[in-house]
Amino acid sequence: MGDVLAIAEQRDGKIRPVTHELVGAAASVAHGLGGSAHALVLGGVGIGDGAGELGGYGAEVVRVGEDAALEGCAPETCAGVIAEAVASHSYELILFAATALGKDLAPRVAALIDAPLASDVTRLEVESGKLVVERPVYGGKAIARVGFAAAPAVLSLRTNAFGTNESQAEGRTERFAVVIPETVRSRTVEFRAAESGSVDVSEASVIVSGGRGMKGAEHWNLLEDLRSALGAQAALGASRAVVDAGWRPHGEQVGQTGKTVAPALYFAVGISGAVQHLAGMRTSQTIVAINKDPDAPIFAVADYGIVGDAFGVLPKLTAEITALRSEG
Amino acid sequence: MDIIVCMKRVPDTETRVRFSDGATAIDRDGVKFILSPYDEFALEAALRTSEAAGGEVTVVTLGDEDSQETLRAALAAGADAAVLLRGSVTMDGLATAKVLAGELKTREEQLVLFGVKAGDDDQQQVGPMVATLLGRPCASDVTSFEVRGDVVRCDRAVEGGTEVVEMDLPAVVTLTKGDFELRYASLKGIMAAKRKPLDVKDADLGPGRLVVERLEYPPERAEGRIVGEGVGAVPELVRLLRDEAKVI
Numbered sequence: 365m366g367d368v369l370a371i372a373e374q375r376d377g378k379i380r381p382v383t384h385e386l387v388g389a390a391a392s393v394a395h396g397l398g399g400s401a402h403a404l405v406l407g408g409v410g411i412g413d414g415a416g417e418l419g420g421y422g423a424e425v426v427r428v429g430e431d432a433a434l435e436g437c438a439p440e441t442c443a444g445v446i447a448e449a450v451a452s453h454s455y456e457l458i459l460f461a462a463t464a465l466g467k468d469l470a471p472r473v474a475a476l477i478d479a480p481l482a483s484d485v486t487r488l489e490v491e492s493g494k495l496v497v498e499r500p501v502y503g504g505k506a507i508a509r510v511g512f513a514a515a516p517a518v519l520s521l522r523t524n525a526f527g528t529n530e531s532q533a534e535g536r537t538e539r540f541a542v543v544i545p546e547t548v549r550s551r552t553v554e555f556r557a558a559e560s561g562s563v564d565v566s567e568a569s570v571i572v573s574g575g576r577g578m579k580g581a582e583h584w585n586l587l588e589d590l591r592s593a594l595g596a597q598a599a600l601g602a603s604r605a606v607v608d609a610g611w612r613p614h615g616e617q618v619g620q621t622g623k624t625v626a627p628a629l630y631f632a633v634g635i636s637g638a639v640q641h642l643a644g645m646r647t648s649q650t651i652v653a654i655n656k657d658p659d660a661p662i663f664a665v666a667d668y669g670i671v672g673d674a675f676g677v678l679p680k681l682t683a684e685i686t687a688l689r690s691e692g
Numbered sequence: 693m694d695i696i697v698c699m700k701r702v703p704d705t706e707t708r709v710r711f712s713d714g715a716t717a718i719d720r721d722g723v724k725f726i727l728s729p730y731d732e733f734a735l736e737a738a739l740r741t742s743e744a745a746g747g748e749v750t751v752v753t754l755g756d757e758d759s760q761e762t763l764r765a766a767l768a769a770g771a772d773a774a775v776l777l778r779g780s781v782t783m784d785g786l787a788t789a790k791v792l793a794g795e796l797k798t799r800e801e802q803l804v805l806f807g808v809k810a811g812d813d814d815q816q817q818v819g820p821m822v823a824t825l826l827g828r829p830c831a832s833d834v835t836s837f838e839v840r841g842d843v844v845r846c847d848r849a850v851e852g853g854t855e856v857v858e859m860d861l862p863a864v865v866t867l868t869k870g871d872f873e874l875r876y877a878s879l880k881g882i883m884a885a886k887r888k889p890l891d892v893k894d895a896d897l898g899p900g901r902l903v904v905e906r907l908e909y910p911p912e913r914a915e916g917r918i919v920g921e922g923v924g925a926v927p928e929l930v931r932l933l934r935d936e937a938k939v940i
Contacts (some may be wrong), residue, residue: 439820440829464850470831471785471817475824480784480902483815484844500910501783501813505709506718507908510783514901549863550829553845554856564851570939594940607869614835614869615849620705620811621729621869629939640705646910650937652929658918665913667937668929680926685940688930 365515368400368457370423371446371473372415373465374407374437382461382523382567384421389488389526390459391422396490397456403535404449406442408435412539421528426528426535429542436552437465443472444545450477452602455516459531462520463567474518481518481562482510484624486525486647502641503620523567524626525647558615565599565616570629573601573618573645577634577655577674581611586678587633594629601625601645605636619644634674637662654678693747693839695738696804697771698822699731700781700793701755701762702812716904721743727762730807732874733867738805739770739875741839746910748772750801754781754791754895767878767885774888777895783813784900791895796826802861803844808833808868831857835870 370390372383383403390401403423405415412428419426426622427449433441450458450473458473460466462484474481486507487498497519565571572591574584584600593597602612604619618625620640630648635641637653638661646653646665653666654677663669670677703709703820704724727735738749751766753759755776763774777791796804805863806819811846816832823830831837831846835854844863848855878887919925919932933940 423776443824455909460848464833467818471789471820472824472830474786474817475789475821478786480786480820480900481815481817482783482902483817498812501907502707502709502718503705503811503814504910506711507910508783509905509908511903511905512901513899517902548829549860550831551858552855553858555853556856557853567851617869624814629933638706639708646913650933650939651913651916652933653916663916663918666916667913668932669916669918670920670922670925670929671918672925676923677926680923681929682870684926684930686933688940 365454365455366397367453368394368397368399368401368459369450369455370401370403370459371469372403372405372418373461373463374405374411377408378416379405379415380583382463383418384528385523385526386459386521387418387421387423388528389521393457393488393490394628399456400429404446406437406445406674407450408432412537413569416534416537419533420531423535428537428539430539431542431544433544434542438548438550438552439468439472440550441544443469443476445542446473446610447476448543450516458516458518460518460520462522462549466520468531470518470520477516479516479518480512480514483520484522485519486522488519488521500624502643503640504624505639522626524569563597563599565601565618566623566625568597568599569627570594570598571601571618571625571627572598572631572633573603573635574633575603575635576605578606578665583675584612585644586675590631590678590682590685593682593689595689603641604638632666633678635662636660637665664671693741693745693803694801695742695747695749696796696799696801697722697731697734697738697749697751698804698806699735699766700728700810701725701753701759701764701791702728702810705729705811711907715907718907719738725758725762727765728807730809730811730867730936733869733872734805734807735766735771736872736874737793737837737867737924744841745839750775752777752792752795754779754788756780760890762919763876763890764885767888767890768882770812772888774890776892778892779895779897782897782900782902783815784902785815785817787897787900789818789825791897792818793825796822801854803839804864806864806866808866819864819866829859829864830864830866831859832866833868834865835868837865872877
C-alpha cells in the first residue's frame with residue numbers, strides 16, 4: 365500500500381513538461397505514505413522510448429502502454445486503458461495534472477474504478493502519517509481541506525503549484541499490452557490551432573492580464589509586446605469585463621468564471637480587482653499591479669504597484685525587460 | 693429533439709463567502725443564490741437547439757428544497773419541465789453523478805447538457821462521470837455544437853486551440869462560455885413557468901466518500917507596496933522583480 369500512480373500527459377508523441385511536476389508530487393507523497401511512485405505513459409508506438417527519464421523526477425516504475433489508437437489520447441479510449449492499468453496494482457492515489465486533458469480524463473477514470481475525485485488540488489502532503497489534501501473552492505475564495513473514505517482516490521493537481529525535483533535516476537520501464545475498447549463513440553475530426561502559439565494561461569509561469577483600463581481590444585498589442593518580452597512561458601490573461609465586452613476570448617479569462625492560476629509572476633494591468641478576479645489569481649507568487657486608481661482593490665493583493673496610466677507604463681516596462689533579458 | 697439540462701444552484705459569484713472557525717460549509721445567511729453560470733450556457737444551448745429542431749427541454753437538479761426556485765427560473769426562461777432530485781449534495785461528485793445517472797437511465801432523451809463546472813465546488817467532474825456511468829460518449833469544455841442526424845458535432849476549447857469532436861447519440865456535452873448567453877425570462881415566461889410541471893423525488897445519496905474536513909480563508913498576502921507613480925517608477929519595479937522577487 366501507499367503506492368501512488370501519476371498519469372503522464374503527452375502531446376504529439378512527447379511527454380509534456382507538466383508530467384515532471386506531477387511525478388515529483390507523486391514521489392513526495394508516496395515517500396510520506398511509505399510506498400513508491402509509478403508513472404503511466406500511454407501513447408502511440410515509440411512513446412515509451414525515453415519514458416525512463418521520468419525516473420529522474422521520482423518515478424520508480426514507468427509503465428508504458430503503446431498503441432496507435434492511443435496517439436491522440438482520445439479520452440474515451442484512454443480512460444478505459446487507464447482504468448485497466450489501475451486495477452492491476454493496489455494504488456492509494458491516482459494523480460492527473462489539472463490540465464484540460466487531465467480534467468476531462470480524471471472523472472471518467474474515477475467513475476470507471478468507482479473512486480472519489482478531488483479536482484484542482486493545490487496542496488498534497490503527508491503530515492504525521494496522515495494525508496493532507498487541499499483544494500480551492502468558490503473560485504479560490506476559500507480553501508477546503510478534504511479527506512477520502514475510500515482507496516484508491518483520484519486527484520488532479522493544479523499545474524505550477526508543486527514544483528519539480530530533478531536527478532539523474534532512471535525509472536524502471538515496464539511495458540504492458542494495451543486492450544483498446546471496441547466501441548468508441550467519439551472521434552476527433554479536426555484541430556484548429558489558436559493564432560498565438562503561446563502557452564495556455566492555466567499553465568504559464570508568467571501572465572500578463574489586461575482589464576477594462578486597457579480601453580479596447582485595439583490596445584492589446586501593448587500587452588502582447590510585454591508578454592513576448594517575458595519569453596515563451598508567458599501568456600496573456602484577461603478580466604471578466606474584458607471577455608464580456610468581447611475584446612478577448614474566454615480561454616484567457618482569469619477568475620471565478622474563468623481559469624484559476626498560480627504563476628510565478630502575474631501582471632494585472634488596468635484591472636481594478638473584483639472579488640471574483642482576485643479569487644482566481646491571488647495565489648500567484650508575485651503580483652504586479654498597474655492602475656490609474658490608487659484605491660483600486662488590486663493594490664491590496666499586489667506585491668508591487670505602479671499608480672499610473674498603462675499606456676505610458678507598458679512600453680517603458682517592455683523596453684526595460686527586453687534590455688534586461690538581452691544582457692542576460 | 694428532447695434535451696436534458698443538469699444544473700446546480702450556487703452562491704452568486706460576487707458573494708464574499710463567510711464561515712466560522714472549523715467550519716465545513718459556508719454561512720448561507722444573506723447569501724444570494726443563482727443558477728451556476730456555466731449551467732446558464734447549457735440551458736441557453738438547449739433552448740436554441742429545441743427551438744431550431746423541435747422537442748422539449750427538461751431541467752434536472754440535485755439539491756435542497758430551495759432549488760425549486762432555480763428550476764422555476766429555468767422554466768421561466770423557456771424550459772418545458774423540471775425535476776428536483778431532493779437530497780443534500782456533497783463535494784463528492786461521483787455520489788451526485790450516480791443519482792443523476794440513475795434518473796437519466798429511465799429517460800429517453802438523446803442529449804444531456806451540463807455546465808462544465810459548478811460555481812461553488814469547482815470540481816468539474818459530474819458531466820463526464822454521468823456519461824461514463826451511462827456508457828455514453830462525452831465532450832467537455834464545449835463552446836458550440838450542432839446535431840446532425842445521429843451525431844453531435846462539438847467545438848471544444850482546449851489548450852492551444854479548438855478541437856472538433858463528433859459523437860454518436862445518445863451523448864453528454866458540458867458547456868463552457870461560448871455564444872450561449874442566457875436570455876432574460878419574459879413576463880409571459882414567468883407566468884407560464886408557474887403552470888409547467890416540476891416533479892420532486894427524494895434522492896438517496898448515501899454518505900459522500902470525499903469529505904470536507906474544514907474550510908479556511910486563503911492565506912492573506914503580505915502587505916505590498918506602491919513602487920511609484922507613472923513611467924518613472926518602471927526602472928525601480930524592474931530592479932525589484934529581478935533582485936528582490938527574483939522572477940525575471
